[in-house]
Amino acid sequence: MTVRTAELLMAIATLLLSLGLMMKVYFDGLTIGWVDGRGPGAGVWPFWLSAGMALASLATLIRWFMGVTPESRSTEDYISRDTLFIVGVSAAALLGLLISITIIGTYLSLMLFMLLYVRFLGGHSWGMTMGMVIGTPVFIYLLFEVALTKYLPKGLPIFEEGFLWLDNFRYEWFY
Amino acid sequence: METILIPLGAGLLQAFEPLNLFMIITGCLAGLFVGCMPGLGSVNGVAILLPVTFLVPPTAAIIFLAALYYGAMYGGAISSITLGIPGASTAVATVFDGRPMAQKGKADSALMAAAIASFIGGTVSIILFTLFAPPLAAFALKFGPQEEFALMLLAFATFIGLGGDDIPKTIFSILLGLVLAAVGFDIISGQPRLIFFDMVEFQRGIGFLVLAIGVYGIGEMLWTLESTKGKVQMHNVKITWARMRSNFGQIREYINSTWVGSILGFFVGTLPAAGATPAALMSYGLAKTFSKDPDSFGKGNVAGVAAPEAANNAASTGSMLPMLTLGIPGSPTTAILLGGMIIWGLRPGPLLFTESPDFVWGLIGSLYIANVATVLLNIALIPVFIRVLAMPFTLLTPIIFVLCVLGVFATTDRMFDTWIMLIIGVTAYLLRKLNYPVAPAVLAIVLGPLAERSMRQSLISSQGDAMTFLERPISLTCVLLAVALATYPIIQKAVRNRRSRRAA
Structure with a gap:
């Protein structure tokens, strides 16, 4: 897809998003007009700002048709093959990280994420990979759970229970 | 003067407390590290590390983030000079002469000039x-709510008038940020707004930190991965004591442009859309215009490194002025700092000086x-940071x-x-590739709730009369300035068209 096509599609998408937001505010029954003696209703801010977004998107569409923006004249690839690989894999790895955090918990997910990124994407040595795979969860545990006292997600109960011994150990010995 | 010196003394003493x-x-150190990494700047560092600062009291937290902001401005020059890639957009101008100097084997001289100019810029500002x-x-x-709202209007108009980006895209970005800030319960009537797919999670709104x-964090890293492809070409830097001493003696060559850059940087930095890069x-x-040898600029003139470095450091301090005094951030980084202040339970704005003097003067x-x-x-750690620069992106990313994930x-x-953060990050990356500016959206999501509240407070107190914004002198001035700034690009274009028609 060229940058030119991407700009057109993005302008259409932003226009549809803006119209969708306006409809959402309107159909939720929020007052989008002036209330006598009180000023704007609850829906005025989001409704009219979304209308502004729609107008701005329309302006971009018109400028695209007129070839005003540099992007509307560019025939370069929007996302090149190389970029698609590195950015696509990174975004997919992040998506995988978020999914796995809810299933197997933060720490196991972090280990898998580091393994994937450092060893398979970065091509680093096993020594470096293992350092990151073990070091990152330890650092995160100390920073978030010990110092910031935040209970990070541990996943499904089976994984959570497996992790409880560590917390028990910490509370038994250090508090 | 006493009203300044006494609290300043107390602030300095507070800064010397062991924790601070x-x-x-x-x-x-964190700022130098973040600043020297290509593509990462103060704004990324402050956004990513803000959640970690909840470990310490607010004063120590803001001191850490402000020091990070400062360090990043210094650090940006390191990668601009040694890699030829700006550490952040604020260090773009440093590349123009920093890279040619490095190619001539004078990287150490450029790094020293950048450090000294940054120091002078920082001190002046x-x-x-x-x-x-x-x-x-x-x-x-x-200021009442009318003036507050008019000032925010002015801040957004600055982005349109002086931002230099595509205007419809800038307006879209500002409005998107303002609409996202409206998700959740209405502050006046308590009615739920924009609860997408009836998911209860949206009732708490979209936090500015999630967007920032x-x-x-995510969007910018994807962008950096694309622009560097993980590969960088570094220049060798030779550092010895003798060379450092002779580099220090070079200060006379760039001191004038450093002073000018420092003062200019401070005032430009106070403008919301302008900031350190412009x-x-x-x-x-x-510096080039007033130089005796303007042709040498772009080919390795040390003043071409010092002038932008002094200005970007001065601008970072300048951008804190409207944040602390008016509650209007002067840059995306200060917008995040302002959001942090709200999380810490402080109310940014003029009252901060009377309500929390320890915080401000600290x-x-x-x-x-x-x-x-x-x-x-x-200066001491230049060799270390050069090693850090050699760190592959596949470890840092x-x-x-x-x-980012755990911080949110x-x-x-x-x-x-x-x-939501992941969706916003990927969307921001895709939008940025099409020249949609993202900074106005971050500023808007921070200012959105404050802007809406002040607008509606003003209208409730005036019983729905919108003229209230034009009846008060300060508010009227701000509104007029905002209108002038927003229409400035249109007038500028019309003048240019008329001139080119006349010339034809």
């Missing part, structure tokens, strides 16, 4: 900040110390991603927000 001093040094902040805050005490980390570019332009005092600490750490979770305790 530790925060200054760690902040400077802190002194100006100390002088201007208290009277401006005292003046701002007269999405845009500056300040550095303007300072570079001025911060100002720490800026003096941070400036000295950063220049010393910068996963660490940043993990900090730690702030809100909801996995839902991490999903």
